[in-house]
Amino acid sequence: MTQINCPSCGAPSEAGPEDLLLVCDHCKTCFTTAGATVKEHYLLPAHYVSSDAVERLILWIKKQVGAEEDLPLHLQIDSTQLGYYPFWHIEIQASTAYAGLGMEARYFDSDGANEFKGIQEYTQPKQGSIERHFPLTFPASKQIPAQLLNYSFPTQSKKYFSQSYAKDYGGQIYPGNADEVTITNMAKQEAQNQLTSLILTNVREVTSRNDSIDVTSVYYLHAPVWSVRYRFQSKAYQALVDATTGRVIQATYPVSLEYRAQTGAIAAGHFVVGAALLLLFLGVFPSFALTLGGGLLAFGAVFLFRALSLGRGKEAEE
Amino acid sequence: MSQDTLLAGRTTQCPQCGASIEITPDAIIFVCQYCGWAGSPDGLEAKGYSMLPPLPRTQIEEKATQFLKSKLHESFVQSSITEAKYIAIPFWRIMVWAHTRFNGYATRTKTQTYYVGKQAMTRSYTVYVPTQGEWTDQIEFKTVARKNAVFFGLDEITAMIGRSEAVPLDPKVLIAQKMQVLDIEISVEEADDSARNHAEDQHLHRAQSQTSKLYDCHTDTRIASGSLTLYPVYNLGYEFEGRTYRMALDGATGEVVKAELPMTRGLRLTYAAVGYIALGAFTLAAFILSLSAQTQSIAPFAAVGSILAAIPLYFATASQRTKRKKA
Numbered sequence: 140m141t142q143i144n145c146p147s148c149g150a151p152s153e154a155g156p157e158d159l160l161l162v163c164d165h166c167k168t169c170f171t172t173a174g175a176t177v178k179e180h181y182l183l184p185a186h187y188v189s190s191d192a193v194e195r196l197i198l199w200i201k202k203q204v205g206a207e208e209d210l211p212l213h214l215q216i217d218s219t220q221l222g223y224y225p226f227w228h229i230e231i232q233a234s235t236a237y238a239g240l241g242m243e244a245r246y247f248d249s250d251g252a253n254e255f256k257g258i259q260e261y262t263q264p265k266q267g268s269i270e271r272h273f274p275l276t277f278p279a280s281k282q283i284p285a286q287l288l289n290y291s292f293p294t295q296s297k298k299y300f301s302q303s304y305a306k307d308y309g310g311q312i313y314p315g316n317a318d319e320v321t322i323t324n325m326a327k328q329e330a331q332n333q334l335t336s337l338i339l340t341n342v343r344e345v346t347s348r349n350d351s352i353d354v355t356s357v358y359y360l361h362a363p364v365w366s367v368r369y370r371f372q373s374k375a376y377q378a379l380v381d382a383t384t385g386r387v388i389q390a391t392y393p394v395s396l397e398y399r400a401q402t403g404a405i406a407a408g409h410f411v412v413g414a415a416l417l418l419l420f421l422g423v424f425p426s427f428a429l430t431l432g433g434g435l436l437a438f439g440a441v442f443l444f445r446a447l448s449l450g451r452g453k454e455a456e457e
Numbered sequence: 458m459s460q461d462t463l464l465a466g467r468t469t470q471c472p473q474c475g476a477s478i479e480i481t482p483d484a485i486i487f488v489c490q491y492c493g494w495a496g497s498p499d500g501l502e503a504k505g506y507s508m509l510p511p512l513p514r515t516q517i518e519e520k521a522t523q524f525l526k527s528k529l530h531e532s533f534v535q536s537s538i539t540e541a542k543y544i545a546i547p548f549w550r551i552m553v554w555a556h557t558r559f560n561g562y563a564t565r566t567k568t569q570t571y572y573v574g575k576q577a578m579t580r581s582y583t584v585y586v587p588t589q590g591e592w593t594d595q596i597e598f599k600t601v602a603r604k605n606a607v608f609f610g611l612d613e614i615t616a617m618i619g620r621s622e623a624v625p626l627d628p629k630v631l632i633a634q635k636m637q638v639l640d641i642e643i644s645v646e647e648a649d650d651s652a653r654n655h656a657e658d659q660h661l662h663r664a665q666s667q668t669s670k671l672y673d674c675h676t677d678t679r680i681a682s683g684s685l686t687l688y689p690v691y692n693l694g695y696e697f698e699g700r701t702y703r704m705a706l707d708g709a710t711g712e713v714v715k716a717e718l719p720m721t722r723g724l725r726l727t728y729a730a731v732g733y734i735a736l737g738a739f740t741l742a743a744f745i746l747s748l749s750a751q752t753q754s755i756a757p758f759a760a761v762g763s764i765l766a767a768i769p770l771y772f773a774t775a776s777q778r779t780k781r782k783k784a
Contacts, residue, residue: 179482198700202700202702202777203776204776242670244672246587250584251584253587254565254567254584254586256582256584258562258585272650272651272654274605293607340661340674341675358482426747427740427743430755433763434736434762434766435736438736438770440767
C-alpha cells in the first residue's frame with residue numbers, strides 16, 4: 140500500500156499497487172494517483188438496505204421451480220456486503236472522410252438472364268464519409284465480479300458522488316484500476332475500430348482517411364451491489380442483488396431433494412416406457428414406436444433437465 | 458439526517474414558482490413537480506412537446522385487477538397489488554428519409570445434367586448474379602430520451618409510441634396524477650444522430666441480405682420530422698399465493714403491455730395435457746403416413762413431432778411465464 144494525499148484537501152489515502160483512481164475519505168474528491176481530480180463522478184443511490192436486498196432475494200427464490208419451501212424459515216445469513224463498483228461511461232461523436240480502393244467486378248460466360256459462370260474482380264478508387272455516435276461503458280476495476288461486466292445498471296437516478304452516503308451503508312468503495320486518459324484512449328480506439336469496419340464495407344484497402352473523434356461526455360460512476368452469502372442446511376450459497384433496483388443479478392439457491400426425487404422419478408418413468416416401446420415395437424410398428432417412444436424419451440429429458448436444476452439463475456431482463 | 462439528504466443531487470430553481478427542484482446531472486429539460494413549468498435548467502421554456510393523457514390511477518389498477526382475474530383467478534383482489542409507480546417517460550420519435558445505393562453480387566447454385574454413355578449424371582455449379590439497386594424509404598426511429606434507461610416493459614411501450622394521437626404537453630395533468638416525470642437527457646440533435654445511424658444500419662443490413670458480396674453501399678439520410686412525447690407507464694408489483702410478480706401497463710389506454718404471471722396448477726396441467734395430446738396426434742399421423750411411405754421417411758417426422766410435443770411440457774414445468782403485448 141502506498142500513501143497518497145488528496146489534491147483537494149491534503150488528507151492521506153492508501154492506494155494498492157494497481158489502484159489508479161481513489162476517493163478521498165475526508166472530502167469525497169475522486170482523484171488519480173497522479174494527482175488529477177475527476178469532476179464528473181456519480182453514484183447510484185442504494186435504495187435497498189441489507190434487509191430489503193435479502194427480502195428481494197427470498198421473494199425471487201420462492202418463485203423458482205423446485206426451490207426449498209422452507210428456505211425463508213431456515214435461511215442463515217453469513218454476510219451481506221455492499222460494494223460500490225466503478226465504471227466509466229464515455230460518449231463519442233466520430234466522423235471520417237476516407238479514400239481507398241474498392242472492389243468492382245466484370246462478369247462473363249452468361250448462363251441465363253443476368254446470371255454468369257465467370258467473374259473477374261478488380262479494384263478502383265472510391266471515397267466516402269461516415270458519421271457515428273458511440274455510447275461506451277467500461278468496467279474500471281479488476282475486482283468487479285464477472286456477472287456485472289455486461290450488466291445494464293439503470294442510471295436514471297444517478298447523483299453526485301458522496302463519500303458519507305456510501306460509508307453510511309457500510310459500503311466498500313472499490314478503487315479504479317483505469318484512469319480517465321487510459322479509458323478515453325480505449326474508447327477512441329474502439330470508435331476508430333468500428334469506423335474502420337464500416338469503411339471496409341465500401342473499400343478493400345484504405346489509402347487515406349481523415350478521422351475526427353470527439354469525446355462529448357465522460358463520467359465515472361460507482362454502482363452499488365449487495366453481495367449476499369447465506370447458508371441452508373449447512374450448505375453455502377451466494378447472490379448479487381442490485382442495490383438501486385432490488386433486482387437479483389445472479390444467485391445460487393437450494394433445490395429441494397423432494398422435488399429432485401419426484402421429477403427424477405417422472406423422468407425415469409418416461410424413459411422406461413419410451414425405451415420399452417422402441418424396443419418392443421420398432422420392428423413391428425416402426426412409426427408408432429418412433430413417434431410415441433421417441434416422444435416419451437423427449438418428455439423424460441425435459442423432466443430430467445428440471446430434476447438436475449443447478450439452482451442457479453438471474454432475474455429476467457427488464 | 459436521512460440517507461437521501463446525504464446525496465448531493467443537481468438542483469435548479471423553477472423560473473415560474475421559484476421552487477428548488479432536484480434534477481439529474483444530465484438533465485436538459487425538466488418539469489417542475491410543483492407548478493408544472495417545463496423547460497431547461499437555463500430557464501428556457503420547452504415548447505412543441507406532446508404527451509399521451511394519462512388515465513387515473515384507480516382506473517388503471519382496476520384494469521390490472523380485471524386482467525389478473527381473467528389470467529389467474531376470479532378471487533384476485535386489488536389489495537394484492539403491493540407496489541405501484543406511475544411514470545411519464547420521454548420518448549423521441551424521429552422520422553428519417555434514407556436513400557441507399559448498393560452494388561455487389563448474389564450467388565446461386567444450379568445443377569446440370571449430363572450423360573456418360575447412357576447414364577444421366579448431375580453436377581452443381583455456382584453462378585454469379587450482379588445485384589445493384591437503390592431505394593428510398595422513410596424509417597421510424599423511437600428511443601427513450603434518457604441515458605442508459607432500463608425499465609420493465611420498455612420494448613413493449615416503445616412499440617406503442619406513435620400509435621395513439623398525442624396532445625400538446627400539459628404537465629399539470631401529469632402532476633395531478635402524482636406521476637414521476639422523468640427529466641429529458643437526450644437532445645434532439647443526439648436523437649437525430651442516433652436515428653440517422655439506425656437508418657444507415659438498417660439499409661446496410663438490407664443490402665447485405667440481398668448480396669453474397671457487397672462492393673459498396675452508400676446511404677444518404679435526411680431528418681423528416683422529430684417529436685418528443687411524454688408517455689405514461691404504470692409499473693406495479695402484485696402478490697399471488699405468497700409470491701410477487703411485475704407488470705407494466707400503458708397509462709394512456711390501461712392495456713397490459715408486459716406481465717409476469719405465475720404458473721398455476723391448472724395451467725401446468727393444461728400445458729402438460731397439450732403436450733400429451735400433441736404426442737398422441739403425431740403418433741396417429743405417423744401411423745397413417747406409414748401406410749403409404751417408407752420407414753426412413755417417417756423417422757424425421759417422428760423426431761420433429763416428439764420435440765414439438767415436448768415444448769408445452771417444458772413450459773408446464775417452468776417457474777413463471779411472461780405475457781407481452783404483441784407489436
